Every structure is written in structure tokens, then in C-alpha cells.
Amino acid sequence: MIQPQDTILLVGHGSRESSGNEEILEFVARWRARQPGWRIEVCFIEFAPPSLADGLLAAGRDGGRVFVVPLILNAAGHVKMEIPEAIEQARIACPRAEFLLAPHLTACxxxxxxxxxxxxxxxxxxxxxxxxxxxxxxxxxxxxxxxxxxxxxxxxxxxxxxxxxxxxxxxxxxxxxxxxxxxxxxxxxxxxxxxxxxxxxxxxxxxxxxxxxxxxxxxxxxxxxxxxxTTHFGFENEIFELVEQRVHDLATGVPDSRLPCDGCTYREIAHDHGHGHSHEHTHGAAHEHTHAVHFHPEVKAA
CATH class of the missing domain: 3.40.50.1400 (Rossmann fold)
Structure with a gap:
């Protein structure tokens, strides 16, 4: 059950072309109209504000549950590493919030x-x-x-x-x-x-x-x-239904094996090979590389 204090944070990839970012904002506007009782926010992994880090901090500032929903088709580095590592940092900065990560849209x-x-x-x-x-x-x-x-x-x-x-x-x-x-x-x-x-x-x-x-x-x-x-298809009804299902699954505790434990298995392998990193993308800024301590979803930093 979605509670009034819950925040849904939709994570878009972001584009150098402003029209692509504007379409994601339009998707969010339509999603809010579909779900007027939900608090839906948006952030971007790169190329557009607010950044992933800023979006997580804003969503978790007042505590409560934060449902992080990647609006991404395939799971590569952004989904498997950058989003989970940004969530780890947000858990440290917002210890009263519970951050829950949904799977990406997937081949389905x-x-x-x-x-x-x-x-x-x-x-x-x-x-x-x-x-x-x-x-x-x-x-x-x-x-x-x-x-x-x-x-x-x-x-x-x-x-x-x-x-x-x-x-x-x-x-x-x-x-x-x-x-x-x-x-x-x-x-x-x-x-x-x-x-x-x-x-x-x-x-x-x-x-x-x-x-x-x-x-x-x-x-x-x-x-x-x-x-x-044909053209891109981000406004099709199936996309809205998929992100809504992701939120309902997180809210009801439905387990999902597509990204176990916030992607920690993938990232442990990457760290073993020297590839562990966390990116915060901003306009014109260099990528900041930091190593983070891993916290499992059910454990919040004190």
C-alpha cells in the first residue's frame, strides 16, 4: 500500500538533447495525472538536473520510504552500479529514510x-x-x-x-x-x-x-x-503500467530476482576487478569517483 509519506523517484537517463529530457518530464506529468495520490519526483543520471544524487537526497530528506524506479530499458552500468552506489550514499546521508530499488523495465x-x-x-x-x-x-x-x-x-x-x-x-x-x-x-x-x-x-x-x-x-x-x-515508445500505456507495477511490488514486498540486493553481486565482481565507481553527472563537471561501503536494503546506516 502506498502511504502519503512515500516518495516515488523516477530515474531517467538524461540526454544532451533537451527535447529528450522534456519528454521524460512530460511522462512524469502524465504519470502524476494517472496517480494523483502518489508523490512522484524525477531525477536524471546525466546531462540534466536534478542529478541522481540530488534527487535521492531530496526524496529522503524527510524520512519515509523512497521507491527508486529506473526508467531504463536495459541493465548496464547505470542500473547495476551507479544507481545502487548512489543509493548507498543516500542511505548514509538520510538515515531515517528507507530506500528501495526497483528493477529496470527489462525485456518483457x-x-x-x-x-x-x-x-x-x-x-x-x-x-x-x-x-x-x-x-x-x-x-x-x-x-x-x-x-x-x-x-x-x-x-x-x-x-x-x-x-x-x-x-x-x-x-x-x-x-x-x-x-x-x-x-x-x-x-x-x-x-x-x-x-x-x-x-x-x-x-x-x-x-x-x-x-x-x-x-x-x-x-x-x-x-x-x-x-x-518507427519512433520511440516511452509514452505507450505499457510503460506506465510497468512503472506502476514496479512501485506496487516494492510497496508490498514482492521479491524480484532480476537485480538481487541492489545489484551488489555485480558490483562486488566489478570492485574485485578494479572497476567500482560512483558517478555524479552534472553540466560540464567531471565524474567524481568514490568507493562506497555497501549496505543491504534492509539495513540502514546509523
């Missing part, structure tokens, strides 16, 4: 439902061509974390299983491979006559803008092909 059936709906709309826009000659490219951000990339690979496989398309490939906008152009080259060689690009992004930003430019370049490069490119 609600996200699959969004992708399938976007794919159907794209196929309608192409006048319903044969799906066996229409390639699909799920295009994500890319990460140095193999688990995050693996979640995207799982979503691509689920799309293949749940549709009549014989070719559903995975591509990334950065960090790892393959890139969109290479995947399109491969699909052309395999005889695709239409290609649907499905960006795996919640909100707009510099990368979404780059994706649409890349698709325009590909239209010029392959005039014999028809392309459809």
Missing part, C-alpha cells in the same frame, strides 16, 4: 506488445507486404555490458517467434556491433524487398535523430527497397 511481454504493435503499424504503412520478404531490424543503443545486449537479442528473437517475419535482426547505434547499415546490406543480399526499422528507445534525443537520418541515407542508397522506421 509488455515491451514485446509495444514492438509488435509498432511493427503492425509499419506494415500497414507499407500496404501490408509479404512478411517473408520484409526484414525487421530492432535497433538499440548498444552497451559494453553483454547482458544488456543479450536482452535486446532476446527481444529480437521473441519478435521472430511471435510474427510471420522470417528475418528479424539486431543492430546497434553505438558501442557494439553490428550497425544498421551492415544489417541492411545483409538483408538485401537475402532478398528482402522491404525493411522495417524498430528503434528500441523510450524517448527522443541525439541518437533517435541520428537513426532517422541514417534511414533517409539508406533510402537513397537502396532506391529499390521500401523502408519504414
Amino acid at each position: 511481454d509488455p515491451i514485446l506488445a509495444v514492438l509488435r504493435r509498432r511493427l503492425r503499424h509499419a506494415m500497414n504503412g507499407l500496404d501490408m507486404p509479404d512478411p517473408t520478404t520484409t526484414g525487421v531490424v530492432l535497433l538499440g543503443r548498444g552497451s559494453s555490458d553483454r547482458g544488456a545486449n543479450g536482452d535486446m537479442a532476446k527481444m529480437a528473437r521473441w519478435l521472430l517467434e511471435e510474427t510471420d517475419h522470417e528475418l528479424v535482426d539486431l543492430a546497434f547505434t553505438g558501442i557494439t556491433w553490428p550497425r544498421l547499415e551492415k544489417v541492411v546490406q545483409r538483408q538485401v543480399l537475402l532478398g528482402m524487398t522491404q525493411i522495417v526499422v524498430l528503434p528500441y528507445y523510450l524517448y527522443t534525443g541525439t541518437l533517435m535523430q541520428r537513426i532517422h537520418r541514417q534511414v533517409e541515407h539508406l533510402r537513397l542508397q537502396y532506391p529499390q527497397l521500401r523502408f519504414a522506421c
Whole structure:
């Protein structure tokens, strides 16, 4: 049960493009309208205020429960290390508050439902061509974390299983491979006559803008092909329902194995290899690296 003194802190990634941050603020405004009895606040991991550290301190200043909900699709360093370490510091600074961390959105059936709906709309826009000659490219951000990339690979496989398309490939906008152009080259060689690009992004930003430019370049490069490119999907009803479910699970003590003990297992391994760190991102500021003592969720610092 959500209590009046509880605070829900939504954690967005943040973008260099202000329109992306504005969309997250718009998401929060719509979420408050959906849940008028909840105290919902927002912070950003990087590129926009308030910072993660400031958001946690403000949420925990008066005590009570703080439900930290990452508005992030895949779990990489931000989810596995930076958010948990920032929570540890907040527990020390706000000993009367109880900080509870929810899992990120994850690769799940609600996200699959969004992708399938976007794919159907794209196929309608192409006048319903044969799906066996229409390639699909799920295009994500890319990460140095193999688990995050693996979640995207799982979503691509689920799309293949749940549709009549014989070719559903995975591509990334950065960090790892393959890139969109290479995947399109491969699909052309395999005889695709239409290609649907499905960006795996919640909100707009510099990368979404780059994706649409890349698709325009590909239209010029392959005039014999028809392309459809969908948009980001952070305002779909499934996203609101997912974050609401995260809050209800935290409030009722439902256990979740996707990020055990605030990610401490992952971070202990990282610390053993000399990679433990905590980032506080601010405009124009360097990253501050600090090592923190780990506290389990049920223990608050005195």
C-alpha cells in the first residue's frame, strides 16, 4: 500500500538533447495525472538536473520510504552500479529514510506488445507486404555490458517467434556491433524487398535523430527497397503500467530476482576487478569517483 509519506523517484537517463529530457518530464506529468495520490519526483543520471544524487537526497530528506524506479530499458552500468552506489550514499546521508530499488523495465511481454504493435503499424504503412520478404531490424543503443545486449537479442528473437517475419535482426547505434547499415546490406543480399526499422528507445534525443537520418541515407542508397522506421515508445500505456507495477511490488514486498540486493553481486565482481565507481553527472563537471561501503536494503546506516 502506498502511504502519503512515500516518495516515488523516477530515474531517467538524461540526454544532451533537451527535447529528450522534456519528454521524460512530460511522462512524469502524465504519470502524476494517472496517480494523483502518489508523490512522484524525477531525477536524471546525466546531462540534466536534478542529478541522481540530488534527487535521492531530496526524496529522503524527510524520512519515509523512497521507491527508486529506473526508467531504463536495459541493465548496464547505470542500473547495476551507479544507481545502487548512489543509493548507498543516500542511505548514509538520510538515515531515517528507507530506500528501495526497483528493477529496470527489462525485456518483457509488455515491451514485446509495444514492438509488435509498432511493427503492425509499419506494415500497414507499407500496404501490408509479404512478411517473408520484409526484414525487421530492432535497433538499440548498444552497451559494453553483454547482458544488456543479450536482452535486446532476446527481444529480437521473441519478435521472430511471435510474427510471420522470417528475418528479424539486431543492430546497434553505438558501442557494439553490428550497425544498421551492415544489417541492411545483409538483408538485401537475402532478398528482402522491404525493411522495417524498430528503434528500441523510450524517448527522443541525439541518437533517435541520428537513426532517422541514417534511414533517409539508406533510402537513397537502396532506391529499390521500401523502408519504414518507427519512433520511440516511452509514452505507450505499457510503460506506465510497468512503472506502476514496479512501485506496487516494492510497496508490498514482492521479491524480484532480476537485480538481487541492489545489484551488489555485480558490483562486488566489478570492485574485485578494479572497476567500482560512483558517478555524479552534472553540466560540464567531471565524474567524481568514490568507493562506497555497501549496505543491504534492509539495513540502514546509523
